[in-house]
Amino acid sequence: MAPNLPSLLKQEWDVVVVGGGNAGFSAAISAAETLSQRGQKPRVLLVDKCPEAWAGGNSYFTAGAMRCVHNGLPDVLPLVNNVDEQLADKIDLDPYTTEDFLSDMQRVTEGRYDRHLGRTLVEDSNSTIKWLAGHGVRFQLSFNRQAYKIGDRFKFWGGMCLKTEDGGQGLVEDHKRAAGRVGVTVLYDTAAKGILTNCCTGAFEGLEVVNKDSSNGGIITTTVVRAKALILAAGGFEANPRMRAQYLGHGWDLSHVRGTPYNTGEVLEMAIRDLRAKQAGHWSGCHSVAWDADSPADTGNRETSNEYTKSGYPLGITINKRGERFFDEGSDIRNYTYAKFGKAILAQPGGVAFQLWDSQGIPWLRREEYRDEVVRKIHGDTIEELANKLEESEGLEDARRLVATVHEYNEAVLAHRQEHKDLQWDPSVKDGLSTQSSTKALQIAKSNWALPVNQGPFMAIKVCCGVTFTFGGLAIEPETAGVVSSSTGTAIPGVFCCGEMVGGLFYENYPGGSGLTSGATFGRRAGINAAALVKA
Template sequence: MPSLTSLQGVNVLVVGGGNAGFSAATAAAEAGAGRVVLIEKAPKEWAGGNSYFTAGAFRTVHHGTKDLLPIVNNVDSDTAKLIDMEPYTTEDFQKDLDRMCSGRSDPALSQLLINESNDTVKWLARNGIRFQLSFNRQAYKVNGRFKFWGGMSLKTDEGGRGLIADHQAAARRLGVEVYYSTPAKRIVTSSSGNVTGVVVEYKGVETLIKTNAVILAAGGFEANPRMRSQYLGPNWDVARVRGTPFNTGEALEFAIRDVGAKQAGNWSGCHSTCWDANAPANSGDRTISNEFTKSGYPLGLMLNNNGARFVDEGVDLRNFTYAKFGRAIHEQPEGVAFQVWDQRTISWLRDEEYRDERVEKIWGATIEELAQKLAQKSGLNAPQQFVETVKEYNEAVYAFQAEKPGQKWDPAVKDGVSTQSSTKKLGLAKSNWALPLDQGPYMAVKVCCGVTFTFGGLAVNPKTTAVISTSNKEVTGLFCVGEMLGGLFYGNYPGGSGLTSGAVFGRRAGTAAAKVAASGVAVDPSSSQLSFSSRL
């Protein structure tokens, strides 16, 4: 084991190696910070934090196809002519964020997120992040044209896996040093309260890294059963973890303990999505990754273990419901549900989520047969109620179709095809995309709740991301980004805005930290070397 003595010569230290951390490190290096070091609690084989497990979606303001084509690598001239993509304005983004978060998002944070989203994704592209138009997740081909929907059009090449690989390459080019299996343990401050270093651990040995600026980007507490139960509520300790098992909240706790960091945001809220019930319980799978997501519910129905519907599957576009429907599933009997489709819509399901290699499918020639198989194989408690629910739903759809025969089904817009007519209304509507389930064979998939990230975090100065203490003063030299930044999301969020937030505020934090490092006591970069074997 290498000998770890007190380390000198680090100008900016980034704690956490996901999208936000790498964005911060890149920005600090670009701003001339000098020696930038990024440490990551996880071993190298778990690199990337939760960002690795995403689909790589970035929500950004844009001016239409021509604005985005220069930064994507998957659109040729012929395909470009077939794309229908409306501009996504700052007003659109603001309305979506306000609507998803019930108007509680911090105004200063949300304004920066929105106003800097376009420039930030282009900055990422200049640093080698490969973007694509998200045809597979955010567009339907309707009448021969690709119709993008939900205000989100960009994703990274190879999803989260590609995003992290590109971030790592950018860090190498800029001279950022990256060390894995190196968890931060506590923050060290001067007598005046300025940050002077971080104690880290490597193979059981603690050492002090002295630095003028620290950026916390270590994720939330979604992989910590105790903290989930404490903050999210009863039974959340048994929820499935969608991503990395290393986001267990220690950085939040030691920031609150060591510098009196002020807490902010929705500590009882989280991003939780529809997740394959056969997925691992305590972490994601780095091979299958985001493909455990099961977001085809707007095309069909979701019924709980007692055979009842419990959400309006068509209340909004998927981008605006998937982060909260996991919670709804978790609140059902045994924390599971069944997604159901017939032959009208099975072909519209995304292959990466629903292909045979990725999911267990239950088939039935009739709804009755499907219900019986679900009872026998998947634990459905009330097969007869399941049948009755589908029957009642179909009757409501038939009534709507009879009343409005000209209403066209279109999965790319909120089409108004519903279960609610003047002659029959369901107590729980399906407000859009309501087609009858009457063309067998039928398919069902069992789902549960997958916790992605938690919304509670630390209060910051929005302009710099400097951490605010409980005395409402900035902690000099300490910054916070990514999932640890509190106050942006409440209860829900617009899909794709998490990665955008990590990059927008990571960029700001890196730039601000470089200035703090430059104004501090000069350090000699050659006075110490981080030489242990976990280095990238």
């Protein structure tokens, strides 16, 4: 890695990338690789405003899941390092087709996604994963998050099977090593301040940056980086309470930040201000999850990282402070619901809720999210005891109402079982075990995995809304990842965009694992086309 010196910024560069997460590194690696393949020494600079100790942006805080089209187990086995021949014989993994992925995009975004962007993402997804693997990104089959062991078989579910080794932390380390191998220069403590363009053509000419030189007593300097192409990959505005309240709505300034505190949206505002970049996507929408209520409010924890996620809700029920259920915990496979339930929790009194399980559901909870070291658990031998504890110390307003809610839920579950004795509980598929029957139906259904909550001991976890990334961003050309001008409706010469800054892919919700795949897919395209511009 190059030294963090202002003098380095004054060199002539081919491509400058703003943002050092999965998308930014994918773009930088792609640009350097393309330039080298064309016989040019790559002069690719990646700048990030965070200190190196916070490298990786939001990508560091992910579980490293990547959704892609594949042809079943034979297609993905060559990519992974955690399956031997004996284990492979015990895996059930159906192909995930282009039509499957597009159908998931259509369903979870309610048909609002940009068709051209979506098809590009889907059709490139398999080759993008294999390209990352070719650059040393270590993949594994995600047994812990995407498979249940049913008998002696590992059954993968939800259309997704791959994750990076060591999650987001491993992904970022692999990206940094790959960037070093292809000759990318990385500078931290270097924040973008303004984008300079040619007054006649509108083409990119330079990036004004503010650099904190840690090697020289922390001297702060402002420099213009001259380059032929600019790639914007600086994330959304999820860590900016003002912008969250402004765009997402009332109360969103109180949500907890899941990831980096450095994604504060100023590069989005800069692109709109300096480039007149066209805005796109769902600006009042975001990815938000059930998150540990005891977590820090304004930043993710780099040690605990994604373990604050609490996605075991399909295995139990979720209750608000009034003692009432407020969403269908079994409406769909977790991959297609977890990114929108944070919003539902934030809308409840106090912006908190309680996840509840009995002794049947507790053993199925994933250890990395619910182990004793990372979450505070409230126990009770009876549901009445648990409700009283929640009322005494956790903010529950009506213990008796919670008990009544659980009893009513259990009655509905048992009534459905009486009518559908042939159905078997199976967390790897939508098993049809519901609360809705001809004799009893709840106002808010649980459509699948409706186990009765009646076998003590019982356990509750207090959760809040954790915001991951925002859906509003810039309009890009799907083929090139070029940023579209609001003035001309065409691509701005020399400016590209990828990652969370791209608008138009996700609305209200997203298929789990498609965020990282999108960042790498359009990052790769941005790098290729930025390098082509340099060559031209």
